[in-house]
Each structure stands twice: as C-alpha cells, then as structure tokens.
Amino acid sequence: MKQRKCSLQLLLVKGRAEWIDKSHKKCLILWLRIQDWANYILDFVKENGLEVTTIEDIRSGIETHGTELAGIDRGVLMRALRLLEQKGKAVIFKGSSADDEGVKFSV
Structure with a gap:
C-alpha cells in the first residue's frame, strides 16, 4: 500500500x-497534463482551421476521429479550454443546451 x-x-x-x-x-x-491538453487542442485547431466550434464537435466531430480528442472526458476538455481562456487563446460561450456550448479560438 x-x-x-x-x-x-x-x-x-x-x-x-x-x-x-x-x-x-x-x-x-x-493521460496528459491539463496544460498538455490545452496545447494539443490549440495545435488541433490550427491544423484544422476550427476558429469557432462546439464543445461536442471537439469531442466527437468528424475532424477528431482518430485523434486524442475523440471521446475526451468532458471535464478534462473544459478545464483545458478554461486554461486557454485564461491565457486569452479562447472564449467559451454558452448555448441553449450543453450540446450548444461553443468555443472561439484566437490562434
């Protein structure tokens, strides 16, 4: 023990x-530190030209298939996005439901 x-x-x-x-x-x-997830997300966004997207598309969109983001735990994703928001690299916005929550990146 x-x-x-x-x-x-x-x-x-x-x-x-x-x-x-x-x-x-x-x-x-x-699997990765929150900072590492944040960096991975930024790289993913840059590579795929996703300036504005939904939280769910980050977790399960066509672009994420075959990447580390496919099926990422929502809590871990949100913490990484909040870190990006604190650094001025993203803005999280609310929708009418959890599926409508989105994020705008400044890359």
Missing part, C-alpha cells in the same frame, strides 16, 4: 493526477 501512495504522490506532483474530492479518496489520473 505504501508503494501505491508514493506512485500516486508522484503522479500528483507531475500534474498527471488530481484529487476530485476534498477527502482525497478519489483521484483523476490524466
């Missing part, structure tokens, strides 16, 4: 895991 804690602690320190509850009983293990 002690070795697991050390391994988990290392993942937390490297930004590859995050606690999702205050009691530190549930942890989200990340």
Whole structure:
C-alpha cells in the first residue's frame, strides 16, 4: 500500500493526477497534463482551421476521429479550454443546451 501512495504522490506532483474530492479518496489520473491538453487542442485547431466550434464537435466531430480528442472526458476538455481562456487563446460561450456550448479560438 505504501508503494501505491508514493506512485500516486508522484503522479500528483507531475500534474498527471488530481484529487476530485476534498477527502482525497478519489483521484483523476490524466493521460496528459491539463496544460498538455490545452496545447494539443490549440495545435488541433490550427491544423484544422476550427476558429469557432462546439464543445461536442471537439469531442466527437468528424475532424477528431482518430485523434486524442475523440471521446475526451468532458471535464478534462473544459478545464483545458478554461486554461486557454485564461491565457486569452479562447472564449467559451454558452448555448441553449450543453450540446450548444461553443468555443472561439484566437490562434
């Protein structure tokens, strides 16, 4: 058990895991750090010319098939997009439903 804690602690320190509850009983293990996801999204947007798109199209649109973004966890995606928004690289806007939420990129 002690070795697991050390391994988990290392993942937390490297930004590859995050606690999702205050009691530190549930942890989200990340394939990429949130910053890495944000960079991946920006590169994807530039390569595909997607200046404005919906959140759902990023997760399941034709352009995402065969990429790391296909089926990305919505929470991870939103955190990466919020990071891009904080850096002035994107603006998230609300639609009439969750499926209508969109994002405009400044690339």
